[in-house]
Amino acid sequence: MSNASPGSLESVVIVGASSSLARAMAACFAAGDHALVLAGRDTAELEVIAQDLRVRYARPCRVLHFDALDYGSHPGFVAECTAALGAPPDGAVVCFGMLPVQEEAQEDFTVAGRCLDTNYTGAMSVLERFAGVFEARGSGFIAAVSSVAGDRGRKSNYHYGAAKAALNAFLGGLQNRLHARGVSVTTVKPGFLDTKMTWGLVLPALLVTDPERAAAIAVRGILKRRSIVYVPGYWRLIMLVIRHIPGVIFKRLSL
Amino acid sequence: MDEPCKAMALAGWGRYKPAACHVYRPERRDALLSLLDGGAPGPVLARGLGRSYGDAAVNRTGSVLDMTRLNRMRSFDPETGELECEPGVSLSDIIAVFQPRGWFPAVVPGTHFITVGGAIAHDVHGKNHHRDGSFSSFVDSIDLWTPALGVVACSPTENADIFWATVGGAGLTGVILSVRLRLRRVESAYVLADYERCANIDAVLEAFDTTDENYTYSVAWVDCLATADSLGRSVLMRGNPALPNEVPPGHAGKPLRTPRRLNATVPFDFPGFVLNPLSIRAFNETFYAMSRPAKGKDVDYEKYFFPLDRVLHWNRMYGKRGFVQYQATFPPEGRAGLRAMLERCSIARRASFLAVLKKFGEAGKGMLSHPMRGYTLTLDIANAPGLVPFLGELDRILLDHGGRLYLAKDTVAAPATIAAMYPRLEEFRAVLHRVDPESRLNSDLARRTGIGLPARETHDV
Numbered sequence: 012m013s014n015a016s017p018g019s020l021e022s023v024v025i026v027g028a029s030s031s032l033a034r035a036m037a038a039c040f041a042a043g044d045h046a047l048v049l050a051g052r053d054t055a056e057l058e059v060i061a062q063d064l065r066v067r068y069a070r071p072c073r074v075l076h077f078d079a080l081d082y083g084s085h086p087g088f089v090a091e092c093t094a095a096l097g098a099p100p101d102g103a104v105v106c107f108g109m110l111p112v113q114e115e116a117q118e119d120f121t122v123a124g125r126c127l128d129t130n131y132t133g134a135m136s137v138l139e140r141f142a143g144v145f146e147a148r149g150s151g152f153i154a155a156v157s158s159v160a161g162d163r164g165r166k167s168n169y170h171y172g173a174a175k176a177a178l179n180a181f182l183g184g185l186q187n188r189l190h191a192r193g194v195s196v197t198t199v200k201p202g203f204l205d206t207k208m209t210w211g212l213v214l215p216a217l218l219v220t221d222p223e224r225a226a227a228i229a230v231r232g233i234l235k236r237r238s239i240v241y242v243p244g245y246w247r248l249i250m251l252v253i254r255h256i257p258g259v260i261f262k263r264l265s266l
Numbered sequence: 267m268d269e270p271c272k273a274m275a276l277a278g279w280g281r282y283k284p285a286a287c288h289v290y291r292p293e294r295r296d297a298l299l300s301l302l303d304g305g306a307p308g309p310v311l312a313r314g315l316g317r318s319y320g321d322a323a324v325n326r327t328g329s330v331l332d333m334t335r336l337n338r339m340r341s342f343d344p345e346t347g348e349l350e351c352e353p354g355v356s357l358s359d360i361i362a363v364f365q366p367r368g369w370f371p372a373v374v375p376g377t378h379f380i381t382v383g384g385a386i387a388h389d390v391h392g393k394n395h396h397r398d399g400s401f402s403s404f405v406d407s408i409d410l411w412t413p414a415l416g417v418v419a420c421s422p423t424e425n426a427d428i429f430w431a432t433v434g435g436a437g438l439t440g441v442i443l444s445v446r447l448r449l450r451r452v453e454s455a456y457v458l459a460d461y462e463r464c465a466n467i468d469a470v471l472e473a474f475d476t477t478d479e480n481y482t483y484s485v486a487w488v489d490c491l492a493t494a495d496s497l498g499r500s501v502l503m504r505g506n507p508a509l510p511n512e513v514p515p516g517h518a519g520k521p522l523r524t525p526r527r528l529n530a531t532v533p534f535d536f537p538g539f540v541l542n543p544l545s546i547r548a549f550n551e552t553f554y555a556m557s558r559p560a561k562g563k564d565v566d567y568e569k570y571f572f573p574l575d576r577v578l579h580w581n582r583m584y585g586k587r588g589f590v591q592y593q594a595t596f597p598p599e600g601r602a603g604l605r606a607m608l609e610r611c612s613i614a615r616r617a618s619f620l621a622v623l624k625k626f627g628e629a630g631k632g633m634l635s636h637p638m639r640g641y642t643l644t645l646d647i648a649n650a651p652g653l654v655p656f657l658g659e660l661d662r663i664l665l666d667h668g669g670r671l672y673l674a675k676d677t678v679a680a681p682a683t684i685a686a687m688y689p690r691l692e693e694f695r696a697v698l699h700r701v702d703p704e705s706r707l708n709s710d711l712a713r714r715t716g717i718g719l720p721a722r723e724t725h726d727v
Contacts, residue, residue: 056294
C-alpha cells in the first residue's frame, strides 16, 4: 500500500519539507490523494515525516536529498524526482526559507548574502528547472512559500523581506510566462505562524496561525490555482493598509 | 541552530497557581536530543498537552520540553494493531487516523486531548480498567532517553525495572523518544450503554460488585450534594462495544462512521459566582432527573468516552483561580472511607458536578501507577478560601482507609502523604539512582511531593 507505485495519483514535490508548515502542507496533499516527494538537507528527519505520512494517509512518500544552496545539483534534482515517482511530478512547492536575525544581516554581509541566496536564488534556481519541464509538458503547478514580509520593507526584517520580494517578483513573472501553457504559479504569503521561527517572539496572539490551519489554506489555494494566497486571508487586508501608508509617515513608524 | 525558548506561565488543566517556566518546543528529533544533551538548562521535564490537573507537567526550575510537535507515527502493523509513534502523538490523532480503519486505543481516559507520552507517564486508566487494566497493559516497548544511561530500550521483558518505573513515573525517569503500543480492533463507533439510577452509595457499589463483569465499560456519576439516605446517589453508565448490526439505523452499513457535531467552547473565564452550591445542585438535580434508565442505548464513542471534550476550554468555567481535581482510590475494604468522604463532601458543599465513581480491577506493575483494586472517586473542587485544609481532611480520610491519590490529579499533597500511599516508592527511587542520579529530570510535582531523589543531590541552575 504505502510502497505502491504512484500510478494514477497526482504527485507533488515539496522542496524544503522538514519545517512544520511544509510537513502540514505535505499532509494536506497526501490527504488530497497526492503521491509525495519530500526533499531537503536532513533526510533522516524527512524519513520520519515520510513514515508519518505513509501511516496516516497510506500514500506513497519518498525522500530525496536537496540543498537549496547547491545550485549545481538542481538540474539533476528534477530528474531524481522523476525517477522516484516514475514520471515527472505534477507540482512543485518550495517551502524552504531562512529568517536571519535582522541585526546580524545588517552587520555581516555573509548573513545577508545567505538570506538572499537561500530565499531567492535557491528558490529561483530549482523552480526554473521544474518550470522548464512543466512548460514543455503543458501542465502542472508551481508554488513557493514567500512571506508578507516581502510586501513592504520594514526595519525589523528588511533583509528577509527583500529576498522574499525578489521571490514574489520572480513568481509573478513566471506565472505570466507559464499561464498560456496551462501551468499555474502560486505565491503563498503567510503572516505569523506558530512554528520554530516565531517560538519565543512576542507577537499578538490573535495574529498567530497554527501550521495545520495555514497549510490547509495554502494547499487549497495552490490546488485552486490562485495567484497569491495570503495565510490566513486577513493578511491581504493588513498588508494592503501597510503598503499604502505614505512614505512620509511610514519612515517614522516602528514596524 | 540554537533552539528558541519561550517564557510562559504554565499550570495543569486545573489552572491552579500557574508558574513561570522556560519552554522549548523541538520540532525535530535531533533538536530534542541536543536540548537533552545540555542545550536546555537546569532540570528538564517533558510536557504533553497539559491535561494533568496539578503540577505534574510544570517545572519552574530549569526547562520544560513541549513534546507536542514530536508527533510522528512511525509504523503500523495491521495484523497485530501495533503502532509505533513518537510520544507527542495525541489520542485524538490516533483515533482520527485509526478509528475509521477499525482500530481504537485500548485504554482511553476521559479526554482524548492527551499525548501518548503523558498517558504513559501517568499510566492512565479508563472505563474498562476492571477488565483490561491501565494504559501500560498495551504498551509493548519504549525507547527512553535517560541522563545516565543514554537511550534505553525498555519493555516488560527488557530493562523491566526501568519500564515499570517509567510507567506512572510522571516523567522522572527520562524522556520518551518512541513508543510501541497495541491498538484494539473495534467493529463500530458505538457503545451499547445501559443507564441505571442507584438511590445511594450502597446501591451503586452493589451494582459494581455484582454486575460489572457483564460490561467492558463501567462508570458512575455521583451527586456529591445528596445527603442522608440518598448519600452517593448515582447514575450508572455501563456498556459494551456495539456490533456492526447494533448501530443506529441511520448508520447501518457504515458502523465506523460517527455523527458530525460541532464543539462548544468556553471563550473566557467565568466569574466566580457562576458555579455555586445552588447552581451545582440545580445541575445535579437536572442531570439525575434526565438520566432515565435505559437498556442497550447506542452512544457514539465521543459522547460516551469524552463528553467534556465537546466543550473546549471547559476548565475556564472555574474562573481565573482555577480548580483542583481530587481522585481518591479506596481498597475494597475501605468502603467506609468512601462513605466518609462523600459525607464530608456533601456537608462541605465544595465538590462540583463532576464526581465520578468507578471500580478498579487489579493493579498493574507500574511502581507509581495509580490504579489498584477498589473504588475510585473523582471530584472537581473550585479553588476557594479554605481549599487546602479541606483537601487535608480528605487526605486524612483516604490515609485512614488505606487509599491513595493520583499523581496526575494531585495538586497540594505533602510528601509524607504520598509516601504512605505508594509503598513501592523506594523501588522507584532505586531506578532513579541508576537512570538519573543527579536529577537532571525534575518537576514541580516531584519537588513538592518528594517522589524524586532527595534534594541535596539535585543541581539547580
